[in-house]
Structures are given as C-alpha cells and as structure tokens.
Amino acid sequence: MFLVAVILILQEILEAALLLSVLLAVNQQMGPHLAGTRKLTLHWYAAAIVTGIFGAALFAWAMPTVSEWFDYAGQEVINALMHLVVIGGLYTHCLLLQTNARQTPGPHIGAGVALIVVITLSITREGAEIFLYINGIMGTPTAVTPALLGAGLAGGIGISAGILLYYSLVGFSRVVTLRIGLVLLALFAGNMAAQTILLLTQADWMPYTPQLWDTTGLLTEYSVTGQLLYALIGYEATPSLAQAVSYVAAMLLLASTPLFRQSWR
Amino acid sequence: MRSIRQFLLLGALAVLTLFSFIAALRGYQSSMQEAETLFDTQLLDLSQLVANLDVGRVNNDFRLGNNLAFQVWEQQSLLGASHQAPAIDMTPRVQGFDFANFDGYRWRTYARFDEDQNRWIMVAERTDLRFVLAENVVLETVLPILLGIPVTGLLIWLIVSKGLKPLIQLSADLQQKPAHDLTPLQPRETPRELVPVVNAVNGMIQRLGAALEREKRLSADAAHELRTPIAALKIQLHNLAQEVDAHSDSFQQLEQGVERMGHLVEQLMALYRTSPERFDEACVELDLHALAQEVVARWYPLFDAKQQTLELLGDRCLLRGDPFALETLLANLLSNASKYTPEQGRVQVSVLRNADARVEMVVQDNGPGIAAADANHIFERFYRSEHGSHSVPGCGLGLTIVQHVAELHHAEVSVGPSDFGSGAAFRVVFPLQDPR
Numbered sequence: 001m002f003l004v005a006v007i008l009i010l011q012e013i014l015e016a017a018l019l020l021s022v023l024l025a026v027n028q029q030m031g032p033h034l035a036g037t038r039k040l041t042l043h044w045y046a047a048a049i050v051t052g053i054f055g056a057a058l059f060a061w062a063m064p065t066v067s068e069w070f071d072y073a074g075q076e077v078i079n080a081l082m083h084l085v086v087i088g089g090l091y092t093h094c095l096l097l098q099t100n101a102r103q104t105p106g107p108h109i110g111a112g113v114a115l116i117v118v119i120t121l122s123i124t125r126e127g128a129e130i131f132l133y134i135n136g137i138m139g140t141p142t143a144v145t146p147a148l149l150g151a152g153l154a155g156g157i158g159i160s161a162g163i164l165l166y167y168s169l170v171g172f173s174r175v176v177t178l179r180i181g182l183v184l185l186a187l188f189a190g191n192m193a194a195q196t197i198l199l200l201t202q203a204d205w206m207p208y209t210p211q212l213w214d215t216t217g218l219l220t221e222y223s224v225t226g227q228l229l230y231a232l233i234g235y236e237a238t239p240s241l242a243q244a245v246s247y248v249a250a251m252l253l254l255a256s257t258p259l260f261r262q263s264w265r
Numbered sequence: 266m267r268s269i270r271q272f273l274l275l276g277a278l279a280v281l282t283l284f285s286f287i288a289a290l291r292g293y294q295s296s297m298q299e300a301e302t303l304f305d306t307q308l309l310d311l312s313q314l315v316a317n318l319d320v321g322r323v324n325n326d327f328r329l330g331n332n333l334a335f336q337v338w339e340q341q342s343l344l345g346a347s348h349q350a351p352a353i354d355m356t357p358r359v360q361g362f363d364f365a366n367f368d369g370y371r372w373r374t375y376a377r378f379d380e381d382q383n384r385w386i387m388v389a390e391r392t393d394l395r396f397v398l399a400e401n402v403v404l405e406t407v408l409p410i411l412l413g414i415p416v417t418g419l420l421i422w423l424i425v426s427k428g429l430k431p432l433i434q435l436s437a438d439l440q441q442k443p444a445h446d447l448t449p450l451q452p453r454e455t456p457r458e459l460v461p462v463v464n465a466v467n468g469m470i471q472r473l474g475a476a477l478e479r480e481k482r483l484s485a486d487a488a489h490e491l492r493t494p495i496a497a498l499k500i501q502l503h504n505l506a507q508e509v510d511a512h513s514d515s516f517q518q519l520e521q522g523v524e525r526m527g528h529l530v531e532q533l534m535a536l537y538r539t540s541p542e543r544f545d546e547a548c549v550e551l552d553l554h555a556l557a558q559e560v561v562a563r564w565y566p567l568f569d570a571k572q573q574t575l576e577l578l579g580d581r582c583l584l585r586g587d588p589f590a591l592e593t594l595l596a597n598l599l600s601n602a603s604k605y606t607p608e609q610g611r612v613q614v615s616v617l618r619n620a621d622a623r624v625e626m627v628v629q630d631n632g633p634g635i636a637a638a639d640a641n642h643i644f645e646r647f648y649r650s651e652h653g654s655h656s657v658p659g660c661g662l663g664l665t666i667v668q669h670v671a672e673l674h675h676a677e678v679s680v681g682p683s684d685f686g687s688g689a690a691f692r693v694v695f696p697l698q699d700p701r
Contacts, residue, residue: 149411
C-alpha cells in the first residue's frame with residue numbers, strides 16, 4: 001500500500017510542482033530585462049494554488065456524477081477538456097506577457113488570469129485524484145498509515161524536486177533561464193496534448209492509432225525516474241502515433257509565441 | 266535571489282528531503298525483498314517441523330495460526346492438514362516455492378518430498394498478512410525519516426540564522442552609521458568571508474572622507490579666490506562711478522552683474538555649509554521665534570528702503586536645529602518676499618505651534634504670488650520663473666537652499682496663497698521632537 005501511495009501521489013504532485021516551478025522561474029526573469037515583458041507578483045500564484053486546492057476538492061466530490069456524463073466517459077472527457085484549456089492558458093500566458101506589456105502599465109491582468117487558469121486547472125486535475133485516493137483509503141483502517149506515509153514521502157519528493165528545479169533555473173543567466181523554462185513549458189504543453197489524446201481514446205471519442213515504440217524495457221513509467229521524466233517532458237514508454245503528433249503540435253504552438261522567439265534570438 | 270536565508274533554508278531542506286526520501290524508498294524496496302527471503306526461510310523451516318510431526322495424532326482442528334497452513338500426503342492419502350488447507354493438493358507436487366489460491370486468500374507455498382517417509386510435505390503462508398507484517402516492520406524505519414524533516418528544517422533555520430548573524434549585524438552597523446561619521450567599521454566579530462567586505466567598505470569610507478576634505482578645501486579656496494576679486498571689482502566700480510556716468514545703462518548693468526555674481530558666490534557657500542555631513546554636529550536646542558527676531562531685525566533696513574511693512578508674530582518655540590542653516594532659510598524667504606513684493610507692500614513672518622503641536626514658520630506677502638505653472642518647479646536648482654521675474658535679481662538657488670535646510674531638519678516646506686488676498690505664503694512645518 002505504501003509503494004502504491006508513493007507512485008500514485010508522486011505522479012500527481014510532481015507534475016503540478018514542476019509546472020509551478022518553471023512558471024515561477026520564467027516570470028522571475030521577466031521585467032525590464034526583456035523588452036516588453038513584466039513579471040507577475042507572488043499573489044497571483046498564491047491565488048491560483050488556493051483556487052486549485054478548492055477546485056480539486058470540488059471535482060473529487062462531484063466525480064461520481066461527472067463520471068456518468070457522456071455515457072460514463074465523463075471523467076476522461078472532462079479531464080481531456082481541462083488539458084486543452086491548460087494548453088490554451090499556457091499559450092495565452094506566454095503571448096500576453098510579451099505583446100501587451102508594452103502598452104499597459106502595471107501588472108498584466110490578462111497574463112495573470114491565464115496563469116491562474118493554468119495552475120488552478122493543473123492542481124484541480126491532479127489534486128482531485130489525491131483526494132479520491134485518500135478518501136478511498138480511509139475505508140481500510142490497516143492501509144491508512146502506510147498510505148499516509150507514502151503520501152508524505154511522495155509529497156516531500158515532489159515539492160523538493162520543484163524547489164530544486166526553480167533554484168536551478170533562476171541560477172542561470174536570464175536568457176538561459178528563459179530559454180530552458182520556455183522549452184520546458186512547450187514540453188509540458190506537448191505532454192498535456194498527448195494525455196488529451198490518450199484520454200479521448202480511452203473514452204472512445206477517438207480511434208486507436210498504431211503504437212510507435214515500446215521503451216518499457218529501458219525505462220518503465222512507473223519507476224521514480226520514469227515518473228520524473230513523465231512529469232517534466234511527458235515521457236511515455238508506449239506512445240501512439242496520434243499522441244506523438246499532438247505532442248509536437250502543442251510544442252510548436254508554444255514555440256510560435258513572440259516571447260519564445262525573442263528568448264532564442 | 267530575494268533572500269539568502271530563504272534560499273539556504275529551502276535549498277538545503279529540499280536536497281535533504283529529496284535524497285533522504287528517495288533513499289528511504291530504496292530502503293523500503295530492498296527491505297521488503299529481504300523480508301520476503303526471511304519469510305521464505307521461515308516457511309522452509311516450518312516444512313521441516315511438519316515433517317517431524319506425528320501426523321497420525323493431528324486432526325483437522327490442528328492450528329498453526331490463521332496465516333499458516335500445511336498438508337502431509339502419502340501418495341494420494343492426506344495424512345494430516347491444518348484447518349484452512351483444502352482437501353486436494355494445495356500446490357503442485359514440485360519441490361520448491363510457488364503461489365496458490367485457496368480458502369479465499371492468496372498463499373505463498375512450499376512443497377518438499379520426504380524420501381525417508383515417502384511423503385509430500387506442503388506448507389503455506391498467507392501473502393497479504395506476511396506483506397502487512399513486513400511492511401509494518403519496514404515502515405517503522407521510514408517514519409522517523411518523515412517526522413525528522415520538520416525538525417531538520419527548524420535546525421537548518423537556526424543554523425542559517427546563526428551563520429547570517431555577522432552579515433545582518435554588518436548591515437545594521439552600516440544603516441545606523443550617521444551621515445557625518447566617517448570612522449572605519451569595527452565589527453565585534455568578523456568571519457573570514459566578511460573580512461574583504463569590511464575592508465572594502467572601510468576603504469570606501471576612507472576615500473569618501475578624503476574626497477569630502479578635498480571638497481571642503483576647494484570650497485574654502487574657491488570662496489577666497491572668488492570673494493577677493495569680486496570685492497576688488499566692487500571697489501573698481503565705485504572708483505569708475507567717479508569717472509564715468511554712473512547712471513548710464515551700461516554702468517547700471519555692470520553693477521547689477523557684479524552684485525549678482527557676489528550673491529551667487531554667497532548662496533553657493535550657504536549650500537555647502539548646510540551639508541548633511543555637518544548638520545548633526547551643528548545641531549543645538551534653540552528658540553525659533555528668537556532666531557526669527559534676530560533675522561527680521563537684520564533684514565529690516567531692506568524692507569524699510571522699499572517702504573514695506575515687516576511684521577513678526579508668534580511666541581517662544583523650542584526645537585533642535587542648526588541655527589546658521591535656519592537663519593539662512595529665513596533670510597532666503599525674506600529676501601524673496603522683499604524682492605517680489607511691491608513698494609509699500611506687506612510681509613508677515615509667524616512662528617507658532619499649529620493644531621498638531623508642531624512648530625510652523627510662515628512667511629507671507631501681498632505680492633503677485635506664484636503662478637500655478639511655477640509651483641512645482643520653484644524649489645529646483647537654478648529655476649527662474651518665466652512669469653515676469655526677469656526684472657528681479659536672483660540666481661535661482663534661494664528656494665533650493667530653503668528646501669535643503671528644511672529636509673535636513675525633516676521639516677515639510679510648501680507654498681500656497683497668502684492670507685492677504687494676493688501673494689504667496691511659504692510654510693515650513695517642523696516635526697514633533699522628543700522633549701529633552
């Protein structure tokens with residue numbers, strides 16, 4: 001039970017922690033140093049995290065009803081929809097940070113709202129799974145202690161990895177941080193797109209496409225390294241053709257923003 | 266990096282947590298494997314024990330415990346079994362370990378053939394119970410690691426705070442150092458890493474002191490060098506007035522130019538004398554009303570010459586300040602008032618405590634007043650209004666000096682309409698001071 005709790009919760013926490021770290025690091029390097037950009041204050045992040053936690057509790061509470069939607073494919077479809085909104089939010093955030101900051105003084109509201117949407121939905125999606133798992137465990141008294149210990153261990157690993165990624169990123173020069181951070185955001189968007197395809201395929205909303213490769217022998221997704229790579233770059237041992245195509249398309253979408261192009265100029 | 270303390274605390278805690286938790290995870294996995302081996306060895310020992318049992322005396326009620334089961338077969342005849350054991354072979358007749366499902370649970374089994382007695386001995390242990398037992402034992406070692414993290418965090422915070430103490434102390438020493446104090450820093454305890462910083466700051470203070478000394482000498486020399494030729498120029502002008510037409514435009518302009526030059530030198534000297542470096546040592550307790558009385562008496566002839574009325578209102582008002590600087594402040598306000606107020610005009614000085622018990626000095630006149638466009642600029646250095654003040658002699662430093670002296674005393678200076686219907690009122694409000 002302990003190991004199951006570690007793997008399940010690590011999968012959820014790591015993805016949200018790493019996304020938050022990259023967004024924080026990228027925004028930290030904004031401001032007068034890159035033409036037409038302005039950084040957002042920590043209040044935006046705090047608001048997004050709190051909203052995300054409430055959202056996760058609400059989504060977990062409504063899960064039995066949501067699951068019955070769309071011919072009992074509600075959970076997959078709603079999760080896929082959230083993934084798509086996160087990709088859109090990431091694109092809007094990167095776009096508005098760069099383009100409109102020149103014309104409007106003060107913190108950029110549009111970019112801030114997009115940031116809140118991205119973080120809130122990411123935490124809602126991942127957090128709901130944790131709430132459901134812990135709620136399920138509470139019915140088995142012998143499993144509670146190992147599960148909570150596993151949750152604590154996974155939480156510690158996820159948050160620590162996020163903190164170290166943030167400090168590693170801001171330790172570089174501004175240009176390098178922005179380059180690495182924006183590439184990671186593009187990879188994250190790719191990961192979201194690939195997951196969307198997987199969820200829609202599971203919900204029978206999309207046809208199965210051929211599997212491109214199988215690297216389970218080299219690195220399974222269920223190891224700690226596999227989990228870390230899954231959260232960071234969307235590592236998948238057995239991706240389908242549609243997943244790969246959507247992954248590349250989402251990456252290109254993020255790479256098309258002026259902010260991304262300027263950071264590589 | 267916003268905070269060194271935050272970076273060190275979070276960074277150290279994150280590294281420690283990440284590696285100790287991953288180590289705990291690896292430890293858990295290997296300990297669970299070890300526990301499996303241990304349980305298998307116990308099962309093997311159990312099979313030996315069962316082989317030595319007098320199975321003829323064992324009936325189906327024989328209990329080893331809920332988690333263990335056994336069977337003893339002689340060819341197809343079941344000689345003895347525990348109560349959970351099925352009626353058929355619990356595991357294939359192959360020597361070694363295996364898994365099997367019976368009695369509603371999954372079991373780890375071991376089968377051996379006893380050649381001496383020509384019997385199959387089969388023993389089994391419930392996997393769920395042995396997993397829970399193993400996990401509980403292993404988690405006992407994980408729990409202290411998990412609980413230790415908050416304690417470790419607290420200890421790291423204390424260590425980081427202790428380590429940063431000399432840096433914080435140095436920062437406080439620098440902040441508390443008065444503006445005129447140019448003595449080197451002498452921290453009580455300087456760690457090796459901070460010695461270059463203290464040396465660099467002390468070197469900078471030394472260079473600053475030398476630069477200020479040079480500036481002081483330069484100002485004194487400049488004053489001497491400029492005052493003497495200006496005085497000589499004035500004498501030459503006086504002599505020239507005997508030889509040429511002293512009422513000619515050229516002569517008048519020459520005379521005004523020399524006057525302006527003399528005034529500019531005096532104002533520049535006043536600006537230097539009221540520098541922050543010298544302020545603290547020049548500060549004394551004084552009666553602002555008495556000081557105003559002296560200045561008004563000294564400047565009275567100027568007002569009298571223009572037939573202007575000069576009044577002084579108020580009463581004794583004690584405060585701490587630099588008497589010379591405050592005299593300069595009031596002299597500049599009076600000079601301005603006299604210059605901009607027409608002949609037979611009215612100028613009033615008041616030194617009072619206002620409703621907030623703060624000392625307030627107001628100089629107001631019934632002159633033309635300050636144009637709205639000028640109000641935001643009149644305190645700037647060398648600013649001269651374009652609204653008809655070109656005929657009034659001045660260098661544009663008077664109100665800058667007023668503001669400078671007010672700032673030194675942490676006072677607020679403002680300009681507004683006077684109470685006389687027309688004209689300007691300059692108001693200097695001093696902060697409340699602790700009674701000494």
